[in-house]
Amino acid sequence: MSQIDFSIPRLQSFNGIFLIFFTDLVKRVRQNIYLIAIPFFKNNVFENYGTYIYIGLAALVILQFVFSYLSYKKFKFSIQEDAFHLDKGVIKLSHIEIPFERIQNINLQQNIFQQILNVVGFEIETAGEGLAEINIKALDKDFANELKAKLIEEKQKIAANEEATAENEEVSSASSINQDKLELKEQSTLFQLDFTTLLKVGVSSNLFKGVGLLLAFFAYLYNFVMDFLTNIYDLNLEEDFKNRIPETITFITFLIFGILIIGFLITIFTTVLKYYNLKIIKSQKNFEVEHGLLKKINKVIKKSKTQIFEIRTNPLKNLFKIRSVHVSQAASNQVTEKQKINLVGLSKDNLTILFKSLFQLELYEQDFQLAKSQNRLFIRYFYKNLIVIIGLSAVAYFFYFNWASGIAMVLIFATLLWLSYLKVKKSNIGFNSELISIRKGSLDTKFKIVEIHKLQSIRLSRNIFQQKNGHADLVLETASGTTTIEYLEVNEATNLLNYLIFKVESIDKDWI
């Protein structure tokens, strides 16, 4: 079908050099972001060492470019008769071979750099067996599509050869890749996020992320401004502040409100950027998820690979009648927030359909038998919060102690305790004959659903206090991470473990 000979080892698209350089540079800056904090501790760094710093930075950038160029040159891939081959590494050479039948998903994506340079990122996902997943950063779009088609074709050939074992997982996943190929004809859009809902999503998402970003920025800015003012006008603002506490407090209140409002706007803005034009496309057994304005993301939810199905709501989301779903698929390590597949702004009906096609069960007809976390859990949270507060108080005491900061401490402590109380109330685990449900959260609610047969191992953990007062933490391991339910009654936890293990062993289904 294609005229391209894939068996010759080839390099990425030429623009890849710049892409690799930019992404590496961004990575380096991120790794060393804490260096920006240096002006916090030392005054006049730039005046004293300015030239050296700039020369040093320039040298580092050049070095990085050379390194990026070499890594571009060393990054070679090809398709041989039985597998996808990849050579990479500048100092430590590595050779990766992925047999076609191990390929689970092929994702194409474009972030902002890749859009500018007109290349696409090419990602091969494999089953979670500790094997590195392959990420080719820069390919020409046509070439990437050809390569994808070729890999799928090879995989199908193998699947065809294994026709004898028709019930095998392998075939079903191969045929689902086949589905991907034919998706143009068969796909149906399950859900498309309109702009008003997207705004609602932005409004109802956790605004503290935006606030955190903003605060970090302000802390940095504050220091620079202080430095500047103190140097130029030779006045001691710190002293001034202390003498004018009442004014300062009104100022701080305004500042806090300002920060909250701007943080709120930033949150909405980033959410809109991230989830712009979210689409869920159903293709027989799988779902394809697409979203993003600057960074386009295209991911596939596979039924067999899905391990944890997490529904998140909060009071605001309830008000808007939307909820988000975060799907964790099998991976070789703990699935991070970033790796989860996020579907936001879903209505109840969307959720029902999605759930039904993933699990063949009606979500709202599920009846769970519940085991709740016991109230003693609050004591654990109390001590944890106490440590935080003692730490904060110590900091406050050394830097800036007065009645205002004392009140602030009490308020923070009260808030933390209240959140802990909500957390304890909300924490529970439920089960029925097929599913486990785990509920967590404080103001928000995280409702995780795991199929029982996806459990890898189960553990009871009891610290020395729990051994005395008859409680246990139940730890569930899945192929996409660990989930702990704290402070169950020990008998309940034991019964649960017995039941779940019995189910895992008796259900004749595989975890992937």
Place this chain on the structure above:
Amino acid sequence: MKFENLEISLSDLPDFKSVDLEPIQRRYKKLIWLNEASIFILLYTFSISGFFFDKFPSWISFAAIGILSVFFLLRAIEIEKGFPLKKFGVRQYDMIYQSGFFYFTETVVPYKRIQHVEIKQGPLSRLFSLYSLRLYTAGASSGDLIIDGLDKSTAQKLKAKVLDKTTVEDVTD
């Protein structure tokens, strides 16, 4: 070898607590102590050597020795009290391992979910001719089952048992 997939009452479920667990080799405790002692001797030497430098304030050394001693005491309790708790059990469809005094954990891993099995022997354990059996699942590494301090025949027997179960599963699939 299938359970009938029926809902059964909790009291009819096989209880993992009712299994007779087997202890690991007693000489493994010596090995733990040897390990522990070497680390603490090193740390103590560091803190005591502080006294020989005049410029170094002696209260830091005292504090370090104090903190070390607390840690040492805790570790000693953990080893002495915790060692008898290190036990493993073999059931028809899964393996059980328990350990820990301050943090008592009981892990159950079904044979079905085991990805691969490994018998390992470090340089120190070679001295004691002890082996450790590792059962890896597809879950996080905290969910893997690691049984230290087995003698060779037990380790191999357990490995054979697990492999047998997992391969049997493969055949019936």
